[in-house]
Amino acid sequence: MQEYPDQFQNSNSSGKGFIPFIRRRWKLLFFLGGVVPAFLFLVFIITAYIQWRGVKPSADEIIDSMDRELSGNLSERDKTPISIYDRNGILIGELRRTSLPEIRPENMQNYSGIVWALLASEDREFYSHGGVRLKAIIRALYQTVLGRSVQGGSTITQQLAKLILSDAEGGNRGDSGVKIRSRNVFNKVSELFCTWYLERKFDKNTILAMYLNRVFLGFNSVGFDDAARKYFGVSASQLSLGEAALLVGIIPAPSSYNPTVSVKRAQNRQKLVLQLMEANPDLSPTPQKLNVNLEIKRLIARHDIQMKEVEGGKIYRSRIGKYPYARNIEKNLAPDFNNEIENWLRNQFPSEEIKSSVLRIDTSLDLRKQKIAANLIEKRVKAIRDNFEKEAKELKGKNNTQEEKDLLKLIAAGTNGSMISINPENGYIETMVGSYLYSSASPLNRALHIYRQPGSTIKSLVYSLALEEKIINPLSVVEDKAVSAGGYSPRNWYSGYRGKMLTRNAFALSVNTIPVMLLKEVGVGKMVNTMQAMLGMTDEEIDKRIDGRANLSMALGSIEVSPIELARIYASLASGGYRVDPVMVTRVKSFDNQDLFVYEPPEEKTPVIDPIAAAMTLNLMQGVISEGGTMVVKNKKLQELAGGKTGTVQSPASAKKRWHRTGVRDTWFAGVLPNEVTVIWIGNEQGAPIPGSGGGNTGSVWQEYSENLVASGRLDKSKFLPPLPDSAYKTAICADSGMLLNPELECEHPLYNQVFYPELQPRFEQRTEEYLAMMRKAAEELVPREGESEINPFGESGPPVIGAAAKKLDMSNAGGVELEDSGSIAASAPQEWQFEEE
Template identity: 30%
Template sequence: MATRAKRQPRIEPTFGDTGSSLLDLRLGPRDRPTAPSGKKTSKTKSRKSTKTSSKKPAGKKSTPSRRSQTKKSTASRRGGRSGSKRRSQKRKNRFQARTAFGRLLKRGLYWSMVLGIWGSIAVVCIIGYYAAFLPPTSEWQVPARPPNVKIVASNGSLIANRGDTGGEAVRLEQLPPYLPNAVIAIEDRRYRSHIGVDPIGLARALYINVTAGRLTQGGSTLTQQLAKNLFLEPDRTIKRKIQELVLAFWLEAEYSKDEILEMYLNRVYLGSGAYGVDAAARRYFGKSARLLTIPEAATIAGLLKAPSRYSPARNPDLAEDRAQLVLAAMHEEGYITAGEAKNALAAPAQVVRRYTTASENYAADWVMDVLPHFVGSIEKDIIVDTTIDPGMQGAAETALRAALSENRQTLGVSQGAVVTLDTAGAVKAMVGGADYSKSQFNRAVYAKRQPGSAFKPFVYLAALENGMTPQSVRQDKPITIGGWSPKNYTKQHYGAVTLTRSLSLSLNTVAAQLAYEVGVGTVASTAQRLGITSDMKKNLSLSLGTSEVTPLEIASAYVPFSNGGYGVLPHIIRRIRTVDGKTLYSRSGDGRGRVVARGAVGNMNLMMAETLMTGTGRKARLDSGRPAGGKTGTSQDFRDAWFIGYTGNLTTAVWFGNDNNSPTKKATGGSLPAIVWKEVMDKAHDGLPVADLPGVPNLPANVSAPRKPVPNATVGSGSEPIPPAPIGGDPEPGDRRGPLNLLRNLFGGG
């Protein structure tokens, strides 16, 4: 600010020495100062001019420069004071503004701190409140992974994994590195650096959800997801989310990143009942997780967002699109090269659908049904060695499915079952239905159906054990027992026939007579002795197979004819062991022991072989010429069609029908079941040595008389088709040598 000039003393006007001189009060040009700023009245100007003129001393020359400077200085002082005031005011305003902003900032910081402190206290209180619902920290521990049951075939190949997970637990180092990296890339990119919670991810998810107006993205880390899977219910509540945070911090403190990642990969749900990457790899790609390719790993990682929606088995297009996003994320994070990403995009993963349709699953399910009887509760992963032969299993499945595909419409059959046992009762093949993915009901084990004439061998065995022989003769003629008149399929009668001939032609009249002669109770006990366990109605209709049995049950009851008369217990488990090799169970024992005398076995084999040679089972004759025996069966109204037969090596039962028990279009045991049985047994015997049927005797001709006349009895009904022209020729009535000589030639007898 300019210093104000010191005010000059006022100079009063004086007069000259000579009195004659007159005072000239007029102002000259030099006496007129510069007009001041602002408007002045003329009166004021005149006054000022007078004062100014009177200041000039007489006789001196005026000094306009000094006067002008004085005026200018005054004007300058006035103008300077005005600019200075403005500058001062601006500085003052700026200072006040800065002061106000400072005060506002201080207040903001203060209240932010206050709110932050109270907010932190509130958060801690909320966390503490919900954390209080958790067990004490001393009791926190990762629960054991549900045990897996690895079921393998007789050659060691995998049949299926069963248990709550559906797959093995695999170590992280056993997996290809791109599998865990794919999971990290798409689910939790900062997994290696965060402490269990990812603030950046949470903020991003919050922003996306707010801008979208709905919940579209989550911010949970892999650790949080593992905490939820291990300890919590999947409900969406504040309580669960806070507990998840607490447990995630605990997991990060207790376990390494690799351990957490390994637990996550072995437990996460990946759709279709698969828990863990190994279960998913087998479910979708038919291989262990150890063998996954890059596109397969990307597909599995893509399932984590929504297992059902992105399932390659249900929505292959969505699964492929999701896998492409995973591959892009993997490349962006540097887990795969551009070339690897390009190759993976060009060759997307292909789902193996056999896992869901394979017939081996029926066998695996039965293993799980019987497993508790051998080891009780399962606390760790175990391996179950079974008796299943993969070659025989494949042959049975192929034959059954082809038959159903070709005859579903023409014969009106929609389901079937095949079961094959060896001479010890070990199940070598089991097909419980047409397609496991569509129906998991195991018809081979649990479907109880009327066997029809396939039950007659037990009637004839009871007759042989009660003094008759294959050459015993009975009359095939219309009979009535207690108001019941059993009829043959063709409504024809052959007169006097041997038991061998009547069995091969499946004559209902003769079977009913034999059941009455030996007693229905004797027939039932004979069947039970050989292996029939289902309840049987003890009336004469039992002789025609009106009591229901399962395919496995009746197949096991035929095995004594194959092994020389020894009863068996059908079984599928050979050994149970832990993954570290400890044996928990090993099968021992020989089953039921001898249940049929060797002589009776030989006689039955003679008779049963005739069925394939000249009787109703001719379509089942094996191409290899192997000795075989068997029996057809057709239930009432053609609801069930059976063929059960055997060689010296194997026994197989085949059933066709409908689950709703509706009649077929006249499907008989001698047609479709016999054809399938032949296909299964021809392939099953590849590489097996030829074995004779046991006990085939050199029998003399003998005709026995009925033990007692046929009176009344309470019965049902039954039927079995008879071919119109048996191969090999029919014996004349009373000719007892035709069938016998034919079988002697077949088996080398005298």
């Protein structure tokens, strides 16, 4: 027999063991182990119920509104659209307030494919449970308490409850713009109360119809009918089983599974849903046959899904998401802009207030300008696309015809453009073209939401900072020469280097070496801080954008910006050095003519750069469109009241190899007119090389657009430059020599209203007087003596009054410095970047 230690043998008799402790303390242990948890659970349930009761009135408004829509019981107010007007009072859009949904309880049999796919994938017991599945709830609560990601398992009614409560509580909006309710235990339980409420209030088909019309399916689409039209160009009742399965597959993760983000992931999800449908044929409301592989093939054929293997992976192309459709907008004269107005409205007001109160929205858009801009972007991008299509047709009969043909079609499809104009005085957005042609793909508004390297258009910011620091002025002498530091050697878009030249000419010619040297003098940190101030970014936002790439390559556009951001940088210069915040909506009125929103400009503007430096930069921009610039404008009237900057980003070697061609990836133009800054981008979204340059592609669009405005006679030349401080020195110069304009000097290209810091006035006057003295002396030496021939020794062209004489004159006293290559550059640009101007 086994012997035990004495302490165990005597534990019961001594009263000091475990069992006696249990006997003595059983009431306390029962209280702690049973009553307290039960009490805490009761408190938890009561708290969650109180939370539900607090939000129930708002939820009831949403639920009643959904019920009215399903029943078709719409008031006259419900049927009255929200009117959107441009700045001149012209109706540009009508936003549907509400309408009879296509999917309703009484016609559910028309959507049997959607219902089958949804039930098989999300809730197979929908028609038999009471709104919840107990096991799934316990698992979800357990995961939430542990702080883990919640697993699937919510019923369709629970998902509908969550959608309603998110809207009722005004939940935070995610990247999609859809309101998202935070995940916590109390929210989970309050959703149960809402679920049971819905189950008691409505029959199953009504709940199902509400959900089908309310669920978010990615790509800014809400409900299955909206998604069907956006993705596939058909109504929900016309969806094939394969299309229905693809849409249902989006539900768990709309930002990842929608086909406009990833065709591959969407197809994988589609296949999974189709397999679940095949395994559950009894869930189909009507008898249907399903062949999984056939449905997948039908979708591929119907929407032209193509896949090509290229170096480093695969590329996809399809027509999904490229069908013209605007969900709620009936009259729609500015689709991209009106989409943004709808998004703004839904962010600004609760949905029920939009339905019940909002009648009229006044906006900043100028429809006349918008039409010109949209037509020009379409014409230019179409011309580039047509050239690729023509090239593809000409490949017939050559080797690798189909492969090359497919690549050309992909390049053509990926070529797009955008344009945005902003008034620097008040921030009003006057034109907004988000894409080549408006389609349901336009929720990706390329004027606002694409981020690309801006190339040489960013040089205006670099020069303005150097001007502000008085490192240079427009008439300083700078030198274009080789720069090599830290392994980074910027190259010019032309061959070699051109030596000494005026700052004004270096900017107009878009020399690459000089802005790099200027940024070294200014400091990369100052450029980053100024960008942050101009764009109103937080520290976190600018750090994320720079992403450790704060180096001298920023002088040539290595940091990505969107067209609206680049427009804001130029608007800061055109406004006289103040930050310009974009404005789209100026006023919102209600049915009873009350103001629900009125835009109020800030009482004080935020200065971001010196106003004289900003004005000098605008003067430099005038040189770009004049003789010797990268985009010469022949229209003299336009030359007098405009300035601009081209930008071209070359395709890296890897892209040229992948796409079997050379060319550029992005072309830009930033143009300034009186009270208007315009930025245009044309490029390839897949990074494929396209022909052209900033001057040829985007510059030509801006020139034609601006000539239309000049012809209207509404541009005031005096407003090209912003208001200046009294200390500013304003004068006229000769662009050929850089001297002050003088009657004694011939000048082919005079420039008026040129701005400088006041301390430069005596230097310029002295330099011009020295120049005149030299010219007088040269003229005296050329007077013929008695008996000599009067033939001009310089020939028919006459004496070198400007050009040659200027070369003899030491122009280093112009108030600037000659930048030398000294020191090293802290960080070099990645090797694939090749910044070459046109």
